[in-house]
Amino acid sequence: MKAPPLPVAQPKRQHQDKKDKDPLRMVKIETDLRREIRENIAHQRMIGSYVGRRHAMHLPVRGQNTQSNARTARRLNRIERWN
Template sequence: MVFMLGTNIPENRILQTAIQGFYGIGPNVAARLCAKLSIHKTALVGSVPAPKITSLVELMTGMTLENDLRRVLRDDIRRLKDMGAYRGRRHAQGLPVRGQRTRTQTKTARRLNRVDRRG
């Protein structure tokens, strides 16, 4: 087990997919981080040397991840609501925000976009 940012990661997992488990790191960011440290995309967590793991953790600590990112997103939505912006009203009503069709697919949008927008 490798301990990264408060999470134990098994040694038999692929490193690139393992760091995608952190909120805020998707496939592109994970690939970019691995490329920056010249880690192969199919390298297992156990096969990566410890100095590279520590430098990866250093890079990740400089990013906004997990609860900090969730708080930033929640604050942005709250700011839009307080301003009375169109996007803020759509968030408050639980409707699509980015111009999607609502004539027939509102039920689907309400079901899929379950984010705590009240608050």
């Protein structure tokens, strides 16, 4: 009785798939991240959402008090982020 032939070694696709799904390769940094943030803010302003209006008025966006503590937000939101 003859033994069945051994399968020919195929390149492992699992290793290639893992390399493509590496989360560190998908992280946006520097210029790409800044562009995405600018586009998101411009989109919020364009659709007229509450967040977009707060950005346009240079006020805090995430619900902070404005009576006494909005100085930093007014300074930081002054940057024209939609360019």
